[in-house]
Amino acid sequence: NAGVTQTPKFQVLKTGQSMTLQCAQDMNHNSMYWYRQDPGMGLRLIYYSASEGTTDKGEVPNGYNVSRLNKREFSLRLESAAPSQTSVYFCASSEEKGAGGGNIQYFGAGTRLSVL
């Protein structure tokens, strides 16, 4: 009954370091998403993958790259971390490829990242 699993849960980086946030879902969903959550701003979409083999930019993609490794896994990479990337990162997945009403997104527990 895992759902969406994110690793790590916490991470501290120094400015300029790189890291990859991992996300895996076991619900056989087609679509996966990466969001960041900042105080007073709700969640903002960084990148999404509508289906295996495709990725697209969301609202705030600068400074990030993603890889849809297979249907289950969608990773987010920070090549050169900056203090402005201090945030809580959430991965989500949903069943349908694209258009459709009321599709539910299922979220992981989040990764809290601090960049010093």
Place this chain on the structure above:
Amino acid sequence: GDSVTQMEGPVTLSEEAFLTINCTYTATGYPSLFWYVQYPGEGLQLLLKATKADDKGSNKGFEATYRKETTSFHLEKGSVQVSDSAVYFCALRLSGGYNKLIFGAGTRLAVHP
């Protein structure tokens, strides 16, 4: 552009009080509307949804009605419990296109015994 506006928090209530968290939206077309809840240390969970005008979503004693004339989707509960303490996010999904959610800033609810 498309957006969601929620009332600012925190909202502090005593147990068994009535809860209203206001949410209004701006969107083209006919969006679907959602309330998500985030308990401390956890990810977001869907609380309820409505996909067309006048639909009422309900779950765990919470309700929200999709009002197209006022572009609103206010969350209500008749009697809150301490266990309802969480952050509540209103969100919309635009009709057509991919499954992109636009979130409000979130409203923190604290319920005291």
